[in-house]
Amino acid sequence: MNTAAASTARQFPCDKCPLQDVPHLQPHQTDEIAFLSSFKTGELVADTGTTVLVEGANSAHLFTVLSGWGFRYKMLEDGRRQVLNYILPGDLIGLQGSLMKEMSHSIEALSPMILCVFQRDKLPALFSNFPSLAYDITWIASREEQMLDEILLSVGRRTALERAAYLFAFLFQRAKSVGMVKGNTLVLPLRQQHVADTLGLSIVHTNKTLKKLASRGALRWLDRGCEVLDEKVLLDVSKWAGLPSTARPFI
Known part of the structure; x- marks a missing residue:
């Protein structure tokens, strides 16, 4: 297992963060950017297949994804895996390990990733001095819970075809919101095994x-992924209304 380690290298200072220019993400105020610059300790570069966070670990850091794809998962003792959700630019990861002292899931890079690294022990200063950022973290956690609700509904009650259509519509809309969709198509670095482990289906049924x-x-x-070609077909098959269009915060 290739496990990532935090780095002090900085390629993207907070005042020049590329996420500030993404229309679907809420930009930060000047004083917030100054604080985040002191909160950030460096950047982590993770290759495809790298384990960014490990279940059971007590993480000293939390991370915001700058680029790339990842996924959250849990593993049973016999090697069976359940993919819980997918990670895209703007997502905050490691909060659970920072606040609960232990990660209850693992996170793996699905493609090369760059992540901002934040020091856990500065969280109290964020909550004390920047209530707007504290609210943003609460919003992010609530949004993650909402997405997991929909995924659980999909695995529990949608047909195999509906849940597959939902998954790809969901990933398409999330990627579109952060500028990753080009010409109304999206190339996903997914293998069919990832899809099977997300949907709770055998690889044969998934295929x-x-x-x-x-x-x-x-x-x-x-050869190395999947291309999403028609969002409307996926929405129609899944009978899903889609994600809200409101801008969302990030740290």
């Missing part, structure tokens, strides 16, 4: 289900 979506023109599988 048959994805072929049905591909036959409708919604997806196309590539």
Whole structure:
């Protein structure tokens, strides 16, 4: 297992953070940027397959994703894996390990990632001096809970075809909100095993289900991932209303 270690290197200072220019993300005020600059200790670069955080670990850091894809998962003793959610730019990770003293899931890089590294022991100063940022963290945690509610509904009650369509519609809309969709198509660094581990299906059932979506023109599988071609088909099949269009905060 390749585990990432925090670095003090800085390529992106907070006042020049590329996330500040993403329309769907709420920009920070000048005093907030100054505090975040002192809160940030460096950047972490993780290659594909790197374990960024490990279940059971007591993390001294939390991270904001600057670029790349990752996923949260839990593993059973016999090696069976459940993917809980996917991580995109602007997402905050490691908060659970910072506040609860132990991670209850692991996080792996699905593609090369760059993450901002924040020191856990400065969280009290954030909550004391910047209530707007403290609210943002609360909002982020609540939004994560809301997404997990929808994923649990999908695994528990949607048909295999509906849950697959929901997953790709969800990932498409999340990626679109942070400028990762080009020309109304999205290339995802997903393998069918990731999809199976997300949907709770066998790899054979997953393959048959994805072929049905591909036959409708919604997806196309590539050598190293998947291309999402038709968001409307996915929304229609999943019977999902989509994500809200309001801007969301980030740290």
